[in-house]
Amino acid sequence: MITELALERVEFTCGHCWHQWSMDYDVQHYRDDDGRDWEYFSRDGVAVNSPYTPQGAPPCPECGRRWVGRVVARRPIPTPPGPVGTPRQPIADAAGHRPERHGAPPLGAQAHVQPAQLGAPDADGERVKVEADAGEGV
Numbered sequence: 469m470i471t472e473l474a475l476e477r478v479e480f481t482c483g484h485c486w487h488q489w490s491m492d493y494d495v496q497h498y499r500d501d502d503g504r505d506w507e508y509f510s511r512d513g514v515a516v517n518s519p520y521t522p523q524g525a526p527p528c529p530e531c532g533r534r535w536v537g538r539v540v541a542r543r544p545i546p547t548p549p550g551p552v553g554t555p556r557q558p559i560a561d562a563a564g565h566r567p568e569r570h571g572a573p574p575l576g577a578q579a580h581v582q583p584a585q586l587g588a589p590d591a592d593g594e595r596v597k598v599e600a601d602a603g604e605g606v
Contacts, residue, residue: 469498470497470547471498471499471505472496472497472547473495473497473546474494474544474545475492475493475494476493476495476542477490477493477539477540477541477580478490478491478493478537478538480519480525480526480528480535480537481535482530483533484528487528487529490540492511492578492579493509493511493516493519493577494509494510495509496508496509509524512577513574520537520539521536522534525537
């Protein structure tokens, strides 16, 4: 049984080159028949390991090293049927119901504005802000 759905924005900072980037993950919490809770992650419709583990962290786009991410934003998605009084609409014709959604382009896991980049520390130990390229992450 699905117990929770959410969209999580995970930020990564490479400890080698200090590049920062973020990705969105779909997260599903599931309770099996034995009462054990499981967590599933996917990105762009593809199942992936947890970004909070070394084996699930994506490689740095600059140097290829892997660094575990941290959640910076989260949006829970209500699971059906939702609280009493939740608006709902019956679907009489599944094939004809909002057919444009089937051809809509996918919303990619990196299809959002990326955070400002911080470079390597300067002589005083302060990290220097690096300007991001226009359209980065889109």
